[in-house]
Amino acid sequence: MMTDLKHAEMPSDEMLVAFLDGELEGAERARIDTLVKTDKAVGARYEFLSRSEMAFYDAFQPLLENAPTAKLEAILSGLPASVTAEPVPRDWSRRGFMAAAIAFVFVGVAADRAYIGMQDVSSERDGSEWRAVVAEYLSLYTPETLANLTSDEQSQNAQLRNVGDKLGLALPVEAVSLPGIPLKRAQILQYDGKPLGQIAYLDPEHGPMALCIVQSSKGAAAPQTERRRGMNVVYWSDQAHGYMLIGRNPADRLNDLAERVRTALNA
Known part of the structure; x- marks a missing residue:
């Protein structure tokens, strides 16, 4: 029977996905395994992630195809190379895809804020700032x-x-x-x-x-x-x-x- 561990720390989704994909070893794998079996919250989160067998790449592809590339490319040209991304290969693990998704979100938010900022500045250049x-x-x-x-x-x-x-x-x-x-x-x-x-x-x-x-x-x-x-x-x-x-x-x-x-x- 599962019990609540009041002082247990909830592992990150990335850690749980790594465990699910067999990428953890030794003591760390044993620790996560124990939490999954004994902590209700951790077990429920693990169960949710383990059911997520959808085709992640295919699900995100329409968003990538419909992105406002012309506007974003102009803005992204000024961003550090560290936030650019290569095309996502279909054989990536869920852990790799999660990291890529975070990168895409970061780039999208940064680009959007940069665009909004430029719009705000340009709209107030008539002395009305x-x-x-x-x-x-x-x-x-x-x-x-x-x-x-x-x-x-x-x-x-x-x-x-x-x-x-x-x-x-x-x-x-x-x-x-x-x-x-x-x-x-x-x-x-x-x-x-x-x-x-x-x-x-x-x-x-x-x-x-x-x-x-x-x-x-x-x-x-x-x-x-x-x-x-x-x-x-x-x-x-x-x-x-x-x-x-x-x-x-x-x-x-x-x-x-x-x-x-x-x-x-x-x-």
């Missing part, structure tokens, strides 16, 4: 993130002066206040080694929103809109700074608020 970072950061906010922050006028003025000093920009509280939406905090963050000002608000209906500002030499640009991380964004720039107002507010309402701030800061 900082907006993507802000959107990702703000998507983590909940109303509780801002609810208990001190919002007295003296503290706000001090915070806004500090942010303005770092950015080289006057930020009077009346210019960045939004009707019916409390200003909760102004702080300096950093993006790409440069200061990024964040003025955070808590809309009673739509939750956290933020006015973010960076120094920019791209010149003045009229307000534009976009969607990021499920939030609406209005962004614009003057001769020295880039701005974005982001939140879950309806797009038309956010446009009105952004225009109010833009007009006040230009006054």
